[in-house]
Amino acid sequence: MPILANIAASPRVKSAADLARAILRTTLDLALPPLCASCREPVEGRGLCPSCWSKLSFITRPYCERLGIPFAYDPGAGILSMEAIADPPSYNRARAAVRFDEISRALVHSLKYGDRLDLAPMMGRWMSRAGHEILAEADALVPVPLHWRRQWARRFNQSAMLATAISAQSGVAIAARALTRIKATVQQVGLSRSERASNVQGAFKVLEESKGAVVGRRLVLIDDVLTSGATVDGCARALNRAGAANVDVLIFARVADPGRTAI
Numbered sequence: 511m512p513i514l515a516n517i518a519a520s521p522r523v524k525s526a527a528d529l530a531r532a533i534l535r536t537t538l539d540l541a542l543p544p545l546c547a548s549c550r551e552p553v554e555g556r557g558l559c560p561s562c563w564s565k566l567s568f569i570t571r572p573y574c575e576r577l578g579i580p581f582a583y584d585p586g587a588g589i590l591s592m593e594a595i596a597d598p599p600s601y602n603r604a605r606a607a608v609r610f611d612e613i614s615r616a617l618v619h620s621l622k623y624g625d626r627l628d629l630a631p632m633m634g635r636w637m638s639r640a641g642h643e644i645l646a647e648a649d650a651l652v653p654v655p656l657h658w659r660r661q662w663a664r665r666f667n668q669s670a671m672l673a674t675a676i677s678a679q680s681g682v683a684i685a686a687r688a689l690t691r692i693k694a695t696v697q698q699v700g701l702s703r704s705e706r707a708s709n710v711q712g713a714f715k716v717l718e719e720s721k722g723a724v725v726g727r728r729l730v731l732i733d734d735v736l737t738s739g740a741t742v743d744g745c746a747r748a749l750n751r752a753g754a755a756n757v758d759v760l761i762f763a764r765v766a767d768p769g770r771t772a773i
């Protein structure tokens with residue numbers, strides 16, 4: 511039974527109960543057609559049904575070259591958004607594959623809480639496309655770390671899953687331990703912009719033994735969702751302080767108001 515052998519060998523199977531659950535899940539996977547990650551209709555292959563796929567909102571130019579926020583009209587090459595000038599982030603450039611909306615939220619939630627790790631290669635492919643310019647100049651990918659307690663509860667880090675997919679497609683290595691979350695922050699959901707910033711204040715650190723993965727290197731932070739940008743900003747600040755040569759950000763979905771105009 512090669513499938514059962516694979517399940518038992520999986521690093522996520524740590525106990526007999528885990529094994530039973532994994533076998534049940536695999537049996538269901540084999541017996542039932544895969545479901546659309548958003549509307550849960552059966553689909554051919556994996557991922558989204560054609561209807562949900564057509565509603566996805568990919569982010570393409572024109573956008574702010576610094577923050578990656580889409581513009582409603584093309585202001586010309588290299589124009590920055592008002593936010594990028596008034597409140598420049600700690601990172602150099604941010605890129606995102608899609609806007610955060612009903613469909614992309616369903617994908618993120620399925621990956622994070624729904625055991626739909628099969629979605630990571632597809633989401634990573636869209637991210638690789640959105641970030642091809644920054645990936646071409648990158649030395650390593652740095653997934654935004656979870657606090658060890660949250661990672662233990664969830665069993666995996668969704669940003670690391672996305673980084674693994676992007677690394678396989680782009681050939682850029684992963685520096686998984688470059689950054690450590692030293693503070694167990696509360697969830698950012700429901701917090702104001704300034705509360706989000708103070709929530710992640712001092713949350714990330716480059717440990718002494720990780721400096722070699724950071725000093726003088728061009729790094730790309732990987733995360734699933736960008737809302738206020740406070741989390742990746744805190745990460746970028748820690749990496750810059752430790753001596754990174756450049757820090758860019760690559761996100762699956764970002765919150766972006768429709769109809770943004772350039773200055």
Ligand SMILES: [Zn+2]
Binds near residue numbers: 549550551558559560
């Ligand atoms: Zn669907």
